[in-house]
Amino acid sequence: MAFEMEFTPIALADLHREAAVKKTDGWRFIQTHAVNTDNGIDLYYSFMKNGRVDNLKVSGVTKDQPVPSITDLFLAAFVFENEARELFGVDMRDIAIDFAGALYAPAEFEPMTFISPEQKAAREKARKAQEAKAAKEAGASEAEAAPSGKARVFVMTPERRERLDKKLANMSPEKVAKVEAALKAREAEAASAASAPVEKAASAASEPSGQDAAPKKDVAAAQASDTAPETDYQLERAIALLDTEKAAKVREALALRAGEPVQSGEEPVSAPAISDAALEAKIALMDEAKAEKVREALAAKAAREASSKGGE
Amino acid sequence: MGKKSIIPFGPQHPVLPEPIHLDLVVEDEVVLEATPQIGFIHRGLERLVQTKDYNQFIYVAERICGICAFGHSMGYAETIERLMGVEIPKRAEYLRVIWHELSRVHSHILWLGLAADAFGHEALFMHCWRLRERVLDLFEKTTGGRVIFSVVKVGGVQRDIDKATLDEFIHVLDGIKDEYEQICNAFLNEPSVYNRTAGIGVIPKADALDLSMVGPFARASAVNYDVRMLGNGAYGDLSDFQPILSENCDCYARMEVRAAEVPQSIEIIRELAAKIPDGEISVPVKGAPAIDSEACNVLEQPRGECYYFAKGNGTKYLDRMRMRTPTSQNIAGMAVALKGCDVADVNMIVLTIDPCISCTER
Numbered sequence: 001m002a003f004e005m006e007f008t009p010i011a012l013a014d015l016h017r018e019a020a021v022k023k024t025d026g027w028r029f030i031q032t033h034a035v036n037t038d039n040g041i042d043l044y045y046s047f048m049k050n051g052r053v054d055n056l057k058v059s060g061v062t063k064d065q066p067v068p069s070i071t072d073l074f075l076a077a078f079v080f081e082n083e084a085r086e087l088f089g090v091d092m093r094d095i096a097i098d099f100a101g102a103l104y105a106p107a108e109f110e111p112m113t114f115i116s117p118e119q120k121a122a123r124e125k126a127r128k129a130q131e132a133k134a135a136k137e138a139g140a141s142e143a144e145a146a147p148s149g150k151a152r153v154f155v156m157t158p159e160r161r162e163r164l165d166k167k168l169a170n171m172s173p174e175k176v177a178k179v180e181a182a183l184k185a186r187e188a189e190a191a192s193a194a195s196a197p198v199e200k201a202a203s204a205a206s207e208p209s210g211q212d213a214a215p216k217k218d219v220a221a222a223q224a225s226d227t228a229p230e231t232d233y234q235l236e237r238a239i240a241l242l243d244t245e246k247a248a249k250v251r252e253a254l255a256l257r258a259g260e261p262v263q264s265g266e267e268p269v270s271a272p273a274i275s276d277a278a279l280e281a282k283i284a285l286m287d288e289a290k291a292e293k294v295r296e297a298l299a300a301k302a303a304r305e306a307s308s309k310g311g312e
Numbered sequence: 313m314g315k316k317s318i319i320p321f322g323p324q325h326p327v328l329p330e331p332i333h334l335d336l337v338v339e340d341e342v343v344l345e346a347t348p349q350i351g352f353i354h355r356g357l358e359r360l361v362q363t364k365d366y367n368q369f370i371y372v373a374e375r376i377c378g379i380c381a382f383g384h385s386m387g388y389a390e391t392i393e394r395l396m397g398v399e400i401p402k403r404a405e406y407l408r409v410i411w412h413e414l415s416r417v418h419s420h421i422l423w424l425g426l427a428a429d430a431f432g433h434e435a436l437f438m439h440c441w442r443l444r445e446r447v448l449d450l451f452e453k454t455t456g457g458r459v460i461f462s463v464v465k466v467g468g469v470q471r472d473i474d475k476a477t478l479d480e481f482i483h484v485l486d487g488i489k490d491e492y493e494q495i496c497n498a499f500l501n502e503p504s505v506y507n508r509t510a511g512i513g514v515i516p517k518a519d520a521l522d523l524s525m526v527g528p529f530a531r532a533s534a535v536n537y538d539v540r541m542l543g544n545g546a547y548g549d550l551s552d553f554q555p556i557l558s559e560n561c562d563c564y565a566r567m568e569v570r571a572a573e574v575p576q577s578i579e580i581i582r583e584l585a586a587k588i589p590d591g592e593i594s595v596p597v598k599g600a601p602a603i604d605s606e607a608c609n610v611l612e613q614p615r616g617e618c619y620y621f622a623k624g625n626g627t628k629y630l631d632r633m634r635m636r637t638p639t640s641q642n643i644a645g646m647a648v649a650l651k652g653c654d655v656a657d658v659n660m661i662v663l664t665i666d667p668c669i670s671c672t673e674r
Contacts, residue, residue: 003542005608028537030523030610030619031636044634046608046619053608055621076524076644079350079672080636097347097647104354104673112359119362119629126626130603283328 001051007044009057012065015045018056019070022047027054032070032080034088036113041088043067063089071096079103087112189299314340319655323352327430327659330669334662338655346650346658348643354673361633366392366601367466369633371386376635377671378459380613382415384635385464387611390545391620391633392466395607396599401592402546404468406584409546410481411455411463413577413584417485418447419614420449420570420577421492423666424499427567430663431508439495443488450484453477468594480587485578496571509563513649513661516561525645527616527638528573529665532558532565539612546584553580566664600628613638615666637671 010018022029030046030053040060047054061067067090071078078097084090086103089110108114164183168176282293316339323331333349357376360371374385386408393400420434425440448458451562454473455461463470473481499505515525520533530537538555540547547553556572558565609620616638625631649661 001542003544003610007606028521030617031634031641033621033632033636035623035632044621046621048610048634053610055606055608074524075522075648076641079640079643079653099349099351102349104351106354106356115362117437122627122629123625123631126600127603130626248370276469 005055007055007057009059012058012061012067015043015058016070016073017054019045019073022054022056023073025049029074029076032077032084034084034090035110036088038117041084041090041113043084043090045070061090063091066091066093068093069095086110091112101291116248148158186295189296248285316344319612321658325659327663328667329426330667332667332669333663334650334658336650336655336658337613341655342656343650343653343655344643346647348647349671350643350672352673353670355670357674358635361630363629365628366630367628369630370464370466371460373635374460374462374464376674377637377668379419379668380415380615380618380637380671381460381462382411383611383618385461386412387609387613387618387620387635388633389464389466390609390611391609391622392601393597394609395601395605395624396466398467398595398597400468400595402589403472403591404593405546406549406588407469407473407593408464410473410478410581410584410588411451411461413580414447414481416577416614417443417488417574420574421447423570423614424567427660427663428499430659431505433498433505436495436498439491443491443495446484446488450481453480465594467597468592470594472593478588482582482585485581489578490576492574494597499567499571506564509567509660509664510560512563512657513653513664514562515645515649516659519648520561520645523645523648524641525616526638526641527613527666528566528569528636529616529642529645531555532569533561534559537617539610539617542610544609544611549587550580550583560648563660563664570666573606600624600626601630602626615639615668615671616642621666635671635674637674639665639668639672642667643672 017226027047027049027120032043032045035042035044037060040062043055043058043061045058047056056069069077069092070083072094073083077095078095081092081095082097082099082103086099086101086106086109145150164179168179171179283294286294319336319338319445321334321336322328323333331350331352333352335344335349336343336349345671357372360372364372370385370388373388374381376384392398414638421440421444425437425444428434431484451461452458454477455463455471515523515533517534520530520535525533525535526537534557536555536557538553541553541555543550543553556576559570560568578660601622603624603626605624607622611618611620618638619634619636621632621634623631623633646665646667648664649665650658653661
């Protein structure tokens with residue numbers, strides 16, 4: 001016998017009959033409680049048999065809907081039914097021991113149905129965040145399915161160096177040393193990733209089949225440019241789901257990216273500027289540790305792709 | 313044929329540790345009907361869950377009741393862990409159960425003291441509570457608290473108990489055992505106690521099932537149900553667990569069951585202290601319960617099965633937290649048990665359900 005739980009949705013009209021079925025089947029009544037929702041009150045009737053807890057759930061009960069009492073079947077429910085009436089305003093009928101609103105006699109009428117504006121705002125925000133996350137996940141899976149030309153490695157541009165120097169000026173020597181070390185490691189990574197395509201070029205030159213390399217490259221470029229508008233659309237959708245402050249930041253980052261000289265010339269794997277910008281904007285939204293990880297993953301991917309092409 | 317009259321019993325009454333009111337319809341000395349009335353100490357703790365985040369609420373949960381404080385924090389934490397899909401380390405499960413069983417020991421000894429007080433054995437009452445102090449000292453030593461422990465957190469426990477202290481637990485509990493047996497001898501074999509409790513407030517097994525009674529109150533009516541036999545958490549690692557039952561169905565049987573549950577709990581502690589694995593005592597829990605996620609949980613409190621329900625809304629504040637405590641479930645049984653009894657026995661019957669009204673109303 002082990003503990004199991006389940007939630008079974010039922011209609012209000014079936015409630016009393018379902019409870020009677022549970023009684024004849026030998027289920028033990030556990031409790032009743034109400035939950036306040038946007039669409040009315042949800043009522044839960046819990047029963048147990050052999051370690052299994054079945055919660056019958058009646059959703060969206062409004063105040064003008066009479067709810068039949070189950071105290072004729074399970075007397076123990078009288079406390080909970082009185083409670084649901086007083087704290088949630090559920091219209092309970094025919095309770096065996098009816099306190100007629102004097103169980104708790106709360107100072108406020110139906111106190112459990114009140115949701116403060118702050119709570120409402122917090123819940124709304126959580127819902128939006130979840131939707132944004134779902135959209136992002138959907139976007140990521142689509143991008144994965146399509147062949148991507150997004151891979152790029154970290155390149156230290158003069159502007160970046162300048163910004164970094166400004167930041168370093170305010171840091172303690174130990175921190176500066178750490179940052180420098182991290183930078184060196186990253187550059188080394190970039191160098192190793194860059195060396196792969198060089199090898200590829202060399203092998204292409206030495207082999208007679210190297211002539212095929214040019215059309216292949218064109219196909220890859222065409223595929224990459226095909227994916228670009230789609231990525232752009234996904235990005236717009238993601239921005240639309242954000243709150244205004246964040247969206248403004250993202251747009252700023254995008255504009256900055258578009259204004260910068262296109263780095264594809266320096267990069268081993270060429271990619272359209274817009275997909276780069278989209279990626280950079282996404283990375284800008286992450287926290288530092290995450291962004292670092294993403295960059296690393298991208299560098300690794302680029303290296304992998306380059307080496308696989310080199311092997312062909 | 314006497315005249316019917318109504319005697320108001322409680323909420324302030326020497327035998328009642330907590331406020332419950334009964335309207336006793338009596339004819340001569342016989343109670344014809346008893347209508348319970350609660351609601352004197354409703355504090356709205358279930359409502360508080362919307363303004364305290366799920367980590368903070370654990371401290372509210374354990375303030376629901378001063379005697380089952382640990383059980384409430386444990387039951388609440390287990391529910392949130394189930395809601396968020398968190399698996400806690402084995403050592404934390406063991407520690408929780410050890411503290412919880414220790415709570416049962418002190419709760420049952422406390423109840424025996426109250427029962428002794430109810431049937432007029434002042435000295436017996438004092439002996440019980442003196443013994444209980446030794447258990448409270450163990451709590452103080454390992455958690456820093458005697459009533460509210462605050463050692464449970466979502467994802468495990470806050471404090472560890474080292475091997476030496478666990479050995480001391482066993483040593484102290486063994487020391488209690490001898491004295492406890494002597495006290496139980498007075499409860500179970502003393503004719504004056506027997507006369508006061510045997511055959512009083514009888515609830516047959518069929519009625520107990522019908523009234524959905526829980527805990528020692530139900531087990532005294534031979535209802536074979538104890539949440540611990542479901543094997544949640546470290547209870548699943550016990551070599552054997554059999555609920556303690558009695559066929560007598562009266563006040564004496566309820567005393568008998570509780571008296572026998574104390575050594576059973578001590579044995580559980582002994583077994584778990586010997587088996588406890590090494591390792592972490594908690595895991596970090598991040599994020600918030602998902603929108604519209606629901607979970608429920610049951611836990612055997614000293615007074616019986618306690619049911620917990622939680623619903624998340626994507627924020628760190630829960631949408632709803634429900635705690636159905638054992639006493640709310642047993643009030644109906646008590647009202648039925650009071651029918652047909654003598655006025656003088658009302659206090660014994662009310663006491664034998666071990667009512668905890670602050671739990672009931674929260």
